[in-house]
Amino acid sequence: MTTLFGLCDCNNFYASCERVFDPSLNGKPVVVLSNNDGCVIARSNEAKALGIQMGDPFFKIRNLVEHKHLHAFSSNYVLYGDMSDRVMQTLSLFTPNVEVYSIDECFLDLGNFYDVNLFNYAWEIKRTVTRWTGIPVSLGIAPTKALAKVANKLAKKSAKANGVLVLTEPYHIEKALEATKIEDVWGVGRQYAKFLKNHHINTALDFTNASENWIRKHMTVVGVRLHKELRGESCLELDEVAPPKKGICTSRSFGKKLTTFEDILEATASYAAKCAKKLRNQKSCAKLVTVFVQTNPFSENDRQYYNSKTICMPVATNSDIELIHYATLSLKAIFKPHYWYKKSGVIVTEIVPETQIQFDLLDTVDRDKHNSLMKVMDGLTDRFGRSKVHVAAQGISKSWLLKSDYKSPCYTTRLEDMPTVFI
DNA sequence: TCTGGGGTCCTAGGACCC
DNA sequence: TCTGGGGTCCTAGGACCC
Numbered sequence: 001m002t003t004l005f006g007l008c009d010c011n012n013f014y015a016s017c018e019r020v021f022d023p024s025l026n027g028k029p030v031v032v033l034s035n036n037d038g039c040v041i042a043r044s045n046e047a048k049a050l051g052i053q054m055g056d057p058f059f060k061i062r063n064l065v066e067h068k069h070l071h072a073f074s075s076n077y078v079l080y081g082d083m084s085d086r087v088m089q090t091l092s093l094f095t096p097n098v099e100v101y102s103i104d105e106c107f108l109d110l111g112n113f114y115d116v117n118l119f120n121y122a123w124e125i126k127r128t129v130t131r132w133t134g135i136p137v138s139l140g141i142a143p144t145k146a147l148a149k150v151a152n153k154l155a156k157k158s159a160k161a162n163g164v165l166v167l168t169e170p171y172h173i174e175k176a177l178e179a180t181k182i183e184d185v186w187g188v189g190r191q192y193a194k195f196l197k198n199h200h201i202n203t204a205l206d207f208t209n210a211s212e213n214w215i216r217k218h219m220t221v222v223g224v225r226l227h228k229e230l231r232g233e234s235c236l237e238l239d240e241v242a243p244p245k246k247g248i249c250t251s252r253s254f255g256k257k258l259t260t261f262e263d264i265l266e267a268t269a270s271y272a273a274k275c276a277k278k279l280r281n282q283k284s285c286a287k288l289v290t291v292f293v294q295t296n297p298f299s300e301n302d303r304q305y306y307n308s309k310t311i312c313m314p315v316a317t318n319s320d321i322e323l324i325h326y327a328t329l330s331l332k333a334i335f336k337p338h339y340w341y342k343k344s345g346v347i348v349t350e351i352v353p354e355t356q357i358q359f360d361l362l363d364t365v366d367r368d369k370h371n372s373l374m375k376v377m378d379g380l381t382d383r384f385g386r387s388k389v390h391v392a393a394q395g396i397s398k399s400w401l402l403k404s405d406y407k408s409p410c411y412t413t414r415l416e417d418m419p420t421v422f423i
Numbered sequence: 424t425c426t427g428g429g430g431t432c433c434t435a436g437g438a439c440c441c
Numbered sequence: 442t443c444t445g446g447g448g449t450c451c452t453a454g455g456a457c458c459c
Binding site: 101102103104105186187188189190191192219220222 | 455456457458459
Binding site for chain 2: 033034035036037038039041055056057058059060062075220221222245246247248249250251252253256296297298345403
């Protein structure tokens, strides 16, 4: 069977989302910042042209806001998630089999489309997505996922391709591999790129010409899979249904350095509640909860500390109340006074479906009561917005809150102005 | 002053068992 | 004191992705 994959990805996705709702930003340099307005995580083409790099700390480029009319936005994930759904829904009209690979990327199974004019079809997809959602996209089509990635990258880079590239002819595939630097290949990160270049493998084409045994020896079976994929042998299938997550993590840097147990507990309790909500969304429970804390590694004058503690809970749970309880115990075990803390996080693992929980004979928790309480809380959250109802440990001072000074309005959602309720 | 967050997969090595 | 092979499970660490 001959395989054929499309990879559609949104150009400069977060920056494009901000533009959809404020067209006056078109043609101007735009960046979107990470949580806490820490560093740059998305750039419009104009921002790239100013020399701004992915991951640049915002404080180092802040001067460009004034001097180069740079527009900077705090990240607004609710908006981006919503726009992502619209793009994915539009794409799924063009083939029944799609894999949402990330918030801004989607693989399309085009295995049944060999007899249509792929070039025209690709353009139809691109035009429709842009017309219906306002988000510009690029589309690469090729016989394997890794080659579709190559095609997508060139589609974006080449002025001639202008956002669409179909790679089905061996000659075109070879030319594309030759034009792709090894560090730009999907699955080749910084370490492998350095290693491969030391062995005179500078392009994707060089990589396909290396021996499989040599690659297995130095890059494990993952490298071998990539080798096959780039040579046109499809090894990676389309994963239409996302498998349930094996671990869920919520962690943030604080808006400022914290030192008291109470402040850090408030933040950590909130992260525990977020993990519980993520678990409920995927209808599962977790048995292990890990809490970590750390100081700011960039503050060279501060004494540094990192520690984590994992607790195995008696029964797997997805209740805010229980997770906060055990997260608190974990935090108590690792918290040390007189440090300036910058970040904490909660990780839940050993995740099982809600319906397959091992109960404990000595369990004293009224689980039915917890479950119905969580249902009520989720219902209120859905109606009135996030953080309107929560467990008291999450506190009201919120001195740990993230900085988010440049956030755009919630264009696609509306949060009612309701008072916060504690339980 | 100010440097993100959330994931996956693979391997090597140690502990332990028969 | 010396001697073997094979299996499983767990963990830490390293690589990668967006």
